[in-house]
Amino acid sequence: MILYILCFFLLLTGLYGLLISRNIIKIVISLTIVEISIFLMLILIGYISGGIAPVIFQEEVLQHQAVVDPLPQTMVLTAIVIALATNSMILAMAIRLYKKYGTFNIHEISKLKG
Amino acid sequence: MAGFFIVFSFFKFLDLKGFARSYTMYDLLAKQWKVYGFIYPFLELGLGIMYLTAIHAKDLLSAVIAQGGIGYGLVICFLLLKAPDLAIVQIVAETITIIIMVAVLHDSTRYETRCPNCRRDIINLSAALILGVILMYFFVDAISALPPFGEHTLRMSVNYVYNAIEKTGATNLVKGVLWDFRALDTLGEAAVSFTTAMGVLAILRLKGRIKTD
Numbered sequence: 001m002i003l004y005i006l007c008f009f010l011l012l013t014g015l016y017g018l019l020i021s022r023n024i025i026k027i028v029i030s031l032t033i034v035e036i037s038i039f040l041m042l043i044l045i046g047y048i049s050g051g052i053a054p055v056i057f058q059e060e061v062l063q064h065q066a067v068v069d070p071l072p073q074t075m076v077l078t079a080i081v082i083a084l085a086t087n088s089m090i091l092a093m094a095i096r097l098y099k100k101y102g103t104f105n106i107h108e109i110s111k112l113k114g
Numbered sequence: 115m116a117g118f119f120i121v122f123s124f125f126k127f128l129d130l131k132g133f134a135r136s137y138t139m140y141d142l143l144a145k146q147w148k149v150y151g152f153i154y155p156f157l158e159l160g161l162g163i164m165y166l167t168a169i170h171a172k173d174l175l176s177a178v179i180a181q182g183g184i185g186y187g188l189v190i191c192f193l194l195l196k197a198p199d200l201a202i203v204q205i206v207a208e209t210i211t212i213i214i215m216v217a218v219l220h221d222s223t224r225y226e227t228r229c230p231n232c233r234r235d236i237i238n239l240s241a242a243l244i245l246g247v248i249l250m251y252f253f254v255d256a257i258s259a260l261p262p263f264g265e266h267t268l269r270m271s272v273n274y275v276y277n278a279i280e281k282t283g284a285t286n287l288v289k290g291v292l293w294d295f296r297a298l299d300t301l302g303e304a305a306v307s308f309t310t311a312m313g314v315l316a317i318l319r320l321k322g323r324i325k326t327d
Contacts, residue, residue, distance in 0.1 A: 003263050008253050012246050019242040022234075023226045025174050025215065029181045032211070036188050039204075043195050049264030053196040054287035059279050068196045070278075070287040071271035077203055077292060078303045084207040085310035091218050092317040098222040104174075105227050107234065 003044055010037035024094040024104045028087060035083045039076045046072035175224050178215045182208060199288045 014037060017030030046069035054070040056062065094104065101109050185208030192201040261267070268275060274291050284290030292300055 001257065001262065004257055004260060008249075012249065015245060015249070016242045019238050019245070020235075023174065025219065026177060026226070028215070029177055032181055033184060036184060039200075040188065040191060043192065043197055043200070044263060045260065046266055047195050047264055048266050048268075051196060053198055054275070055198070055285060056279065056287065057285050062276060067268075067275055067287065069266055069268055069271050070274060070291050073197050073200055073288045074291045074296060076197075076200055077288065078299060080200070080203050080207050081303055082306050084211060085307050087211055088214055089310050089313055089317075091214050092314045095218050095221060096317055098218075103227060104222065108227070 004041070007037050007041045007044060010040070013037075022105050022107045024090075024097065024106060027106075028090050028094070031090070032083070032087065035079070039079060042072040042076050173224055174219055174226055175216070178212060178219065181215075182212045185211070197288075199286070 011034055014030045014033035014035075017033065018027060021027055021030060048066050048068055051066040051068040052061070054067050054073065056067070097109060098104060101112055103109065185204065189201045189205050189208070192198075192204060271291070274295055275287060278284055278287050278290040278295075282290040282294040284294065
């Protein structure tokens with residue numbers, strides 16, 4: 001249970017950073033922390049103690065050995081790739097914003113017009 | 115840095131008893147005082163939360179490096195939780211993210227500018243606190259519905275696990291689910307990646323069309 005709570009704290013860390021920081025790079029980092037906490041949570045729920053990794057070469061193994069749930073792992077695999085795509089999109093926008101305004105501070109960007 | 119400490123204390127929580135036992139072997143304080151081995155991960159967690167106040171690291175490059183530390187820590191977590199495929203994907207994704215971030219910083223500034231005593235700080239902090247309290251309420255509500263750690267039952271994926279070798283011929287169950295049972299989802303993922311690549315190309319296009327009027 002303490003692991004779930006710790007995971008939740010990681011999520012709160014990310015959210016705190018997301019709301020507090022005014023720098024675009026820091027916002028991306030906070031977003032990554034939130035993503036990481038969600039991935040960890042899903043994998044933690046799918047874990048079976050004493051289970052083997054879901055790579056099986058003989059079918060007989062399944063009779064007497066528990067396997068870690070492969071479904072959350074598949075979902076997280078998809079999510080990691082999508083997170084990478086989102087992050088690169090945000091960073092591309094950040095570099096464009098920097099070229100235009102000369103700053104990463106969103107407070108200053110909202111003050112500057114044009 | 116905060117996340118760094120939280121992730122590393124996380125490893126220790128994965129096997130708290132084992133850590134406490136092995137920690138007495140090499141730490142002088144733990145040798146004298148057995149409970150210290152149990153307290154140490156909590157101390158580290160506390161440090162992580164303390165470092166939160168230092169989320170205002172002035173150098174952005176060090177922030178990016180700390181984020182890399184968190185990502186690679188996640189790789190070790192995945193390995194400990196018996197998910198080797200995820201570890202491989204995460205290590206690649208993390209490396210690419212760091213390379214892109216460092217490239218962005220190389221093109222721009224390393225240092226964070228901030229306005230002194232902004233009014234918005236208080237609003238943001240209170241918003242963060244309120245959101246945290248609300249989420250905490252729902253989390254406490256929901257955690258009783260979760261199975262205890264390590265006692266998950268294969269309720270949804272029992273069909274995938276027992277039929278994967280016969281139906282797909284894949285010995286790696288994760289890949290069997292990803293490419294055969296849930297191939298449509300993977301198609302969606304590829305579509306997202308493709309769209310993002312197009313979006314990044316469009317955003318970073320060097321010559322934009324100039325409005326003439």
